[in-house]
Amino acid sequence: xxxxxxxxxxxRCAKTFPDGTRALLPLDLEIATGETLVFLGPSGCGKTTxxxxxxxxxxxxxxxxxxxxxxxxxxxxxERRNVGMVFQSYALFxxxxxxxxxxxxxxxxxxxxRERRQQASRLLDMMHLAGLxxxxxxxxxxxxxxxxxxxxxxxxxxxxxxxxxxxxxxxAKLRESLRVDIDQLLRSLGVTTVYVTHDQGEAMALGDRVxxxxxxxxxxxxxxxxxxxxxxxxFVADFIGTMNRLTGTCTDGLLRVQGGALRLPxxxxxxxxxxxxxxxxxxxxxxxxxxxxRIVSAFFLGSTxxxxxxxxxxxxxxxxxxxxxxxxKGDAVGIDVGADALLILEx
Amino acid sequence: MSRGDIRFGLLALPALTVFAAFWLLPMARxxxxxxxxxxxxxxxxxxxTDANYFASLVSTVVLSVAVTxxxxxxxGIAGMFLQRNEFFGRNVLVSLLTFPLAFPGVVVGFMVxxxxxxxxxxxxxxxxxxxxKLVFAYSIAGLFLGYLYFSIPRVILTVMAAVEKLDxxxxxxxxxxxxxxxxVLRDVVLPGLRxxxxxxxxxxxxxxxGAFGTAFTLAxxxxxxxxxxxxxxxxxxxxxxxxxxxxxxxxxxWAALAFARTLAGSxxxxxx
Amino acid sequence: MMTRASPGMKRRGPGPRFVAQLLFTVLVCAFLVVPVxxxxxxxxSENFFVGVRSGLTLRWVGQVWSMYRDSIFLSLGIAIxxxxxxxxxxVPIAYVLARRPSRATRLFEELLVLPVxxxxxxxxxxxxxxxxxxxxFRASWTFILVGHVLFTLPFMARSVLAVMAAIDLATLxxxxxxxxxxxxxxxFGVIVPNARYGxxxxxxxxxxxxxxxxNITWMxxxxxxxxxxxxxxxxxxxxxxxxxxxxxxxxxxxxxxLLIGMQWLSRERTSSMAKRHGG
Numbered sequence: 001x002x003x004x005x006x007x008x009x010x011x012r013c014a015k016t017f018p019d020g021t022r023a024l025l026p027l028d029l030e031i032a033t034g035e036t037l038v039f040l041g042p043s044g045c046g047k048t049t050x051x052x053x054x055x056x057x058x059x060x061x062x063x064x065x066x067x068x069x070x071x072x073x074x075x076x077x078x079e080r081r082n083v084g085m086v087f088q089s090y091a092l093f094x095x096x097x098x099x100x101x102x103x104x105x106x107x108x109x110x111x112x113x114r115e116r117r118q119q120a121s122r123l124l125d126m127m128h129l130a131g132l133x134x135x136x137x138x139x140x141x142x143x144x145x146x147x148x149x150x151x152x153x154x155x156x157x158x159x160x161x162x163x164x165x166x167x168x169x170x171x172a173k174l175r176e177s178l179r180v181d182i183d184q185l186l187r188s189l190g191v192t193t194v195y196v197t198h199d200q201g202e203a204m205a206l207g208d209r210v211x212x213x214x215x216x217x218x219x220x221x222x223x224x225x226x227x228x229x230x231x232x233x234x235f236v237a238d239f240i241g242t243m244n245r246l247t248g249t250c251t252d253g254l255l256r257v258q259g260g261a262l263r264l265p266x267x268x269x270x271x272x273x274x275x276x277x278x279x280x281x282x283x284x285x286x287x288x289x290x291x292x293x294r295i296v297s298a299f300f301l302g303s304t305x306x307x308x309x310x311x312x313x314x315x316x317x318x319x320x321x322x323x324x325x326x327x328x329k330g331d332a333v334g335i336d337v338g339a340d341a342l343l344i345l346e347x
Numbered sequence: 348m349s350r351g352d353i354r355f356g357l358l359a360l361p362a363l364t365v366f367a368a369f370w371l372l373p374m375a376r377x378x379x380x381x382x383x384x385x386x387x388x389x390x391x392x393x394x395x396t397d398a399n400y401f402a403s404l405v406s407t408v409v410l411s412v413a414v415t416x417x418x419x420x421x422x423g424i425a426g427m428f429l430q431r432n433e434f435f436g437r438n439v440l441v442s443l444l445t446f447p448l449a450f451p452g453v454v455v456g457f458m459v460x461x462x463x464x465x466x467x468x469x470x471x472x473x474x475x476x477x478x479x480k481l482v483f484a485y486s487i488a489g490l491f492l493g494y495l496y497f498s499i500p501r502v503i504l505t506v507m508a509a510v511e512k513l514d515x516x517x518x519x520x521x522x523x524x525x526x527x528x529x530x531v532l533r534d535v536v537l538p539g540l541r542x543x544x545x546x547x548x549x550x551x552x553x554x555x556x557g558a559f560g561t562a563f564t565l566a567x568x569x570x571x572x573x574x575x576x577x578x579x580x581x582x583x584x585x586x587x588x589x590x591x592x593x594x595x596x597x598x599x600x601w602a603a604l605a606f607a608r609t610l611a612g613s614x615x616x617x618x619x
Numbered sequence: 620m621m622t623r624a625s626p627g628m629k630r631r632g633p634g635p636r637f638v639a640q641l642l643f644t645v646l647v648c649a650f651l652v653v654p655v656x657x658x659x660x661x662x663x664s665e666n667f668f669v670g671v672r673s674g675l676t677l678r679w680v681g682q683v684w685s686m687y688r689d690s691i692f693l694s695l696g697i698a699i700x701x702x703x704x705x706x707x708x709x710v711p712i713a714y715v716l717a718r719r720p721s722r723a724t725r726l727f728e729e730l731l732v733l734p735v736x737x738x739x740x741x742x743x744x745x746x747x748x749x750x751x752x753x754x755x756f757r758a759s760w761t762f763i764l765v766g767h768v769l770f771t772l773p774f775m776a777r778s779v780l781a782v783m784a785a786i787d788l789a790t791l792x793x794x795x796x797x798x799x800x801x802x803x804x805x806x807f808g809v810i811v812p813n814a815r816y817g818x819x820x821x822x823x824x825x826x827x828x829x830x831x832x833x834n835i836t837w838m839x840x841x842x843x844x845x846x847x848x849x850x851x852x853x854x855x856x857x858x859x860x861x862x863x864x865x866x867x868x869x870x871x872x873x874x875x876x877l878l879i880g881m882q883w884l885s886r887e888r889t890s891s892m893a894k895r896h897g898g
Contacts, residue, residue: 055523057519057522057523077522078519078522078523079522079523079524079525079526079527080525082525083523084523084524085519085520085523087516087519087520088516089514089516091514091516091517091519091520092520093517093520093521093534093535093538094517094538094539095534095535095538095539104521104524104526104534105524105525108521108524108525108526108527108530109525152520152524153523153524156524156525162523354802355715355718355719358711358712358714358715359711359712359715359727361707361708361711362708362709362711362712362731362772362776363727365708365768365769365772366730366731366769366772369746369765369768369769370733370734370742370745370769371730372749373742373745373746373748373749373750374741374742374745376745376748376749377741377744377745377748377749380748421647424640424643424644425640425643425644425647428640428641428643428644429644432637432640434641440644440645440648442882443648443651443652444644444647444648444651446651446875446878447651447655448878449827449831449874449877449878450831450874451831451832451833451848451851452833452834453833453848453851453852453855454831454848454851454867454870456855457654457658457851457855457863457867458654458655458658459654460855461654461657461658461661462650462653462654462657466667466668466860468653468654468657496650496651499647499651500651528636553736556738557737557738557739557740557834559738559739559740559833559834559837560833560834560837560848560852563837563852564852564855564856566856573738573740573834576740576744577740577838580744580838586748589744590744590748593738593740593741593744594741596737596738596740596741597736597737597738597741600736600737600738601733601736601737604736605736
């Protein structure tokens, strides 16, 4: 399956629509062979446009180029790029059986009927769909359809596998379990994969690297850990997980707010704001912390408790703690945040 | 019966009465007249037992089937092209193509005469090019042309509506698997359009079977069924045979339209 | 009637397939339009055999007007009468069909369509055989009107029904009733105004169909009750080409405003629906 996998390279690819909308600003991108790259972002950020350019369903503006390995495929339409694509609505052919759907790419490539049957049945087994080959598409459940769509895309041994929000149409529980299946499948196959989603959890779980996009631009590209712990812009910081943000005045390397003062990291000792993740803050005795405030609410989430603390002057922060205490509304608490957990970013 | 039911009944009453008085009863009488002639009830089988009438039926069916296929192909290509492409002048083309919808059969017959009659355009062109004046308005070819003329606008509209409803993702999926445009057409688009095409074809067939005005204007020697019926009634005063034949024809067209409706859900029938 | 284009991904510049299809479509269009242009020219030129070079004139149109003036007025009169009757019969029927979908009403809807599904010849024959004895009725324009109403009523009913079925009639009526409106007030104050697009579209359709109706009218007409299509058939058969063409021009002049009205109306409807749904 991985024999055909190709690396992908984009140079100066942009997309402007006829009505003037700039869906994508010029970007350069490289995807290594066998890598899974996830495009993550809110709707309208350009991730689907980018996917379609890589697929060959859309052409980049003049000056943009797309390479699969050493081949310049910019002017090749999708039917000649040898990709595999899974659509958000699955787009299974209603006039064909499951097996015929899976084998369609092979049929187009003039593979003989016996070989097609063998390949289809092998894929059906791999996708835990054995025995469903003769069903019609409308007799399948959502999860089954998703796997047929995946099998169909993989049957042609694609150079690049493209998935356009494949789990969005499913309910939450199914999404979770399929996410695991897809992750294992992609790792075992080693095929170069481009995955588009607006769901952070999916992106972090599935991607070797994640590209966070906003308004036609890639804000940051990196491993899930890099994105989460080292966001490079306020957008990425806000978009991924929850982020606390404090604004105050800065004196002597300390960020002063109503509830107290935090020691800023040495390199950014003159900033008037700082951000940190909920799990990087610690709840301590009311007078023993750098900050002091009152509990507004506490949500017990099972493994953690999410406590909202009001620091005064209309600033409140969220703290995730695994302490098994009771947190009552109105209690006074102290908060500590290590300087190395603080993030200072341009807005 | 509740007061609401009575109200609904009263609202429907005028239409019901008009319909019963002017269609149901007369039709019932027509059925009776059909069986009242010298052949009796056998008149209803005359369409197959009598050589002349059978020949008329066959020519009408053959003509209608031929027109249906030709229209589906022509309107399919043009309709799909217009629905899928945006270009300068597209709306003008669509308007021009659908404007003949309102023409009665007589006018369509006249249009055929303009094209292929004794002073027609085609005759003049072939005369200038080859020295032979091609005149075919008054033959089966002219009739075919006329039927094509009133069928194309109807079917184009249906095709355009059906193409608009196609799921584009299916075509993209086929392309992503390597299918070239012809394969996409054969494996995804045509199967997707099939119900609409069959329905439009059935309506086209029914309209052609029942068309009178066009054949009347072209005054051909070809006997299509509506003309046969007309001749029996006006020239020979064979009321019973005319009644019987027209009822049989009515059943055929009604059946074709009912078939179309089961596929499409609504009809756009109109006579020509 | 107008559908908006739904373009797909296009390669840069028109490919050979596009050009081929465009040429084909233009050819089909020419097939339909060229004879119309020819007949208009024929109706306006002095001598058809010589062509436009013989000069343009309105004398044929004038002759048509003097010969067939009565037919033209009769056609218009019947069309308007037909419209009035189908409004009175069709709007209530559409209301019943929309509010009480049941086997009985669906059967009735099927029945209503029969005069359209069955060739006009049959309907006309039935009318003649049944009412032929009633001399007064048979020779009057109302005889033709009956045929037209039978043929156009389903179109009005369907058009209005389509609009009524798309809005939640029951709730609107309940709201009006809760505010004290009796049935008549509800019908004319709430139901009819909300169905106006369907009524208008149906009206244009009915008038257009009535003006162009031939199959039924030809059988039902008498020398004193000739409509435009009947006159057209006469002129094609027995008059010179220029007269037939000029008469056809008169027919076009009547039809074109109606068609433009229908196209405008369908555009208005799609845009107002888009606005209502925040489209």
